Amino acid sequence: MSPLDIIRTSLYSLSSNRLRAALALLGIVLGVCSVITLMSIGRGSTDRITELIQGLGSNLLTVVPTGAPLTLADVDALGDPLYTPSIKAVAPQIGTFGTIHINNNTTQAPVNGVTPEFLQVRNLEMATGTFIGAPHVESRAEVVVLGSQISEDLFGNQDPTNAEVRINGRRFRVVGVLASQTGFGSMDDQALIPITTAYYRLSGQRIPGGNISVEQISVQASDVDSVDQAIEEIETVLRLSHRLTDADDFTVFNQQEILDTFEETNQTLVVFLGAVAGISLLVGGIGIMNIMLVSVTERTREIGIRQAMGAKRRDIVAQFVTEAVFLTFGGGIIGVVAGITLATVIDGRFLIGAEWNTRVTNDIPLIALIVSVAVGLFFGIYPAVRAARLNPIEALRYE
Amino acid sequence: MPATSANDAPVIQIRDVTKIYEMGDGTIQVRALDGVSLDISDGEYVAIMGASGSGKSTLMNIIGCLDVPTQGTYQIDGQAVESMSNDRLADIRSRKVGFVFQTHNLLPRLTALANVELPMMYGHWPNRRQRAENALELVNLADRMDHRPTELSGGQQQRVGIARALVKEPSVLLADEPTGNLDTSNTAEILNIISDLNHQNGITVIVVTHEQDVAARADRVITLSDGHIIADEPNGARSADESSPFGGERGRERAKRDRRGMRVEPRGKVDAGDIQGSATVAVGDHRSD
């Protein structure tokens, strides 16, 4: 039997019981559709997390105190290229919460005390105006840089540069607005003021020795490859300046590590989702086997006739396996189209309280199609072999 | 083939064939055939008769390689069937023997033409469509080629069955009660076709029947009873029949000689005096494979 004859015979048999073929197909369609959708959701969320974290820059390190406070003296020490050659910039930060007020508009927002380095270290850009400068820090100037969202809340579309706002009752002059930036560490809904201003004018705490304590220090390594080196330098410098002998009183967070952890977690999620979808494909495959077994029984007489006409066992096997593979391949194609459509439709939408991000990479439909054909082969072989094993005489006599 | 002349070697050579059906878990055994020996020569027209349950169909199925004997040997065209693989048996079914069933056993969803093409599909034949059309013309169904079995009368269905059996130019045409379900006029038509195949094309024909007038067409009648051959004799009436233009020994001998150049052609077109006439389209031994 030539391949063309096999294909023709199989298609013919399938078309003669369309409803059944369609129902068998449905299982595979749903299976493949869910594989594609879930895998693309997995890919999409990995992308999203990566994008969010990388918005901060992967050479960013964060130092937070876990015992004694970190001070501006520590910041100066870390900024000294003599001790820390792998560090490009250091940006301390004090966080307070403030009520920002202009005319009748009021908004509550985190107000961060920062230094000029903050702009570079956190990968920020200005939409209008200028960032906080060194003279502002020195003179404890009452100037503020607004996040894009705050600017919009208070000023709408107007340029707020040089406008006066009140933060916790004090007058501040707006010197600039940050460009909007999504992702972790977005400053859109925060305001930035000089660190000295925050410490002396807004924050109530003082530490002994007249030094300014900071909440966290962002450190930018010279490049991604020198991150580990930078961590060592930070630890050495801080241990020396804090005169530590045993346990550290600070912790260094590595952006790349956080990213890796997230990706790992997410990869597990992707595999899990894929497995769940795979199970539905498996169920579809069992459905195919079921249908094929019924079909073999129902067509016993046909098989007998074909055998009497000279069909070899392999001809019968080929016919039934091809039928099963056609079913799963057809179901696979429809499932791929449905899955891609579904993935595209839910991409970027808010559903059931979450934002869905999907990405259909080329390999997803390919894998789904290969798997569905494999499912057809796997679940089609047993019924086909059963058909081929029939004794021609008994098959012919079957009613 | 044995060294003896091709004409003398039997197409069918059955020796002490026994067929036992086991039922239940093997406790009940039915001896459907019990030590049957039988030679059938090339070009013979044999009728097999006997009471119901005497083993006629069992014998036919073994001859047609649909079934294998429990004991004994069977050679078709000099080839021993017992030692054949499943694939070889399938090969024999697709090339050497044409089977006509009592219930036509056509595939219900295929057209007459596609049904006739079926054995050629499994035998890798070229020009399938052309051959199938010729075969259907031969059984006077040129105008029903695209009908499905359900759209045909019983006699027409049986003729499609015959076309399907003869399209592969078999050495042996086996017919198990081919007219059992038909009325007299249809029976006569079917029998005419079968007789013509025997006479004109020299095909060996074995027919199982309950009816005397069907058996009367054959030149040899074998009677089975309880799995034994109880009679095997030439059909006197048939041998004396010289009224048919192709009847008698001379016609058959000539047809036998011409087997190699056999044509599947509409009956009306065959010129008895010149079977190898150049006007006909030869569809002889061109099997691919």
Ligand SMILES: Nc1ncnc2c1ncn2[C@@H]1O[C@H](COP(=O)(O)OP(=O)(O)OP(=O)(O)O)[C@@H](O)[C@H]1O
């Ligand atoms: N598959 C089978 N299993 C068990 N016994 C069988 C089987 N096939 C046939 N037989 C038995 O073998 C014997 C011969 O059967 P067979 O079909 O050859 O008879 P037959 O001569 O063709 O009869 P009929 O004229 O009724 O068609 C019967 O006794 C039958 O019951």
Ligand SMILES: [Mg+2]
């Ligand atoms: Mg019978």
